[in-house]
Amino acid sequence: MSAPLLRIENLEAAYGEAQVLFDVSLTIEAGEVVTLMGRNGMGKTTTIRNLMGMMRPRGGSIRFEGQEVVGAPSYRIAKAGLGLVPEGRQVFPxxxxxxxxxxTSVKAKNGWDLASIYQLFPRLRERRGNLGSQLSGGEQQMLAIGRALMTNPKLLILDEATEGLAPLIRAEIWSCLETLKSRGQSILVVDKNVSALERLAERHVILEKGRTVWTGTTEELKADPTLKERYLGA
Structure with missing residues (x-):
């Protein structure tokens, strides 16, 4: 049996003396869409920062395609095939x-290029000469997703996929993610819109105070409304 695309086991992390991750575990198979859920401050972004090499974990293991990546610099992790759409978008203004x-593009046979990104996001084609600082929040998010896709990632990671966006733009981003899913793109997504996450993803991981407290399918999540009340404030 082959290893999952991503396996995080017993991840621990701290900011200085303050430990914020105590026991985070999750797996993602190739072609799977998985969500990371939890209230604010429960460790979702910190998990992603550790995964991308922006922080050094205090303990635990992160394996990508069977290879341990803890301790590797961020550029090596990105080169291995992880593409991040960070919280706050962070486009080059x-x-x-x-x-x-x-x-930051990486060429790949039959992979993403400018033409395919402009097909996915026609608005970016229209604005291709504009500076990053001249774009609306929604356009910046499209650009951040397009920039991550241009690295032709094996796993696309979105931290707060639609935060702060107008409803019409949110719908456009969710539609884009559905398109990527239909193409077999592996995705790890963080967002507060639980119903949209349920429609998009096969499996869900819930964090509470830096620990993985629940993992299951969309059907299992929908079948137990107390989970949302207890952990998501929904």
Whole structure:
């Protein structure tokens, strides 16, 4: 039996002396969409920061395609095939849309290129000469997703996929993620819109105070409304 695309086991992490992750575990299979859920401050972004090499875990294991990545620098982790759409988007403000897209691009046979990104997000084609700082929040999020896809990642990670966006733009982002799912893109997504996450993903992982407290399918999540009340405030 082959190893999952991503396996995080017993992850622990701290900011200085303050421990914030105590026991986070999750797996993602190739082609699977998995959500990371939990109230604010429960460790979702910290888990992603550790996964991407922005923090050094205090304990535990992170294996990508069977290879341990704990301790590897962020650029090596990205090169291994993890593409991040960070919280707050963080597009390059003084580069044009097109320059943002090609800045970190990785060529791949039959992979993402400018033409396919513009097909996915026609608005980016229209704004391709505009600077990152001249885009609306929704356009910046499209650009951040496009930039991550241009690295042709094996796993796409979205931290707060639709936070702060207008409802119409949110719907466009969810539609984009459905398209990526239909193409077999592996995705780990964080967002507060539980119903949208349920529609998109096969499996869900809930964090509470830096620990994985529940993992299960959409059907199992829907079947137990107390889970949302207890852990998600829904």
């Amino acid at each position: 003084t580069l044009s849309v097109e320059e943002n897209l090609v800045a």
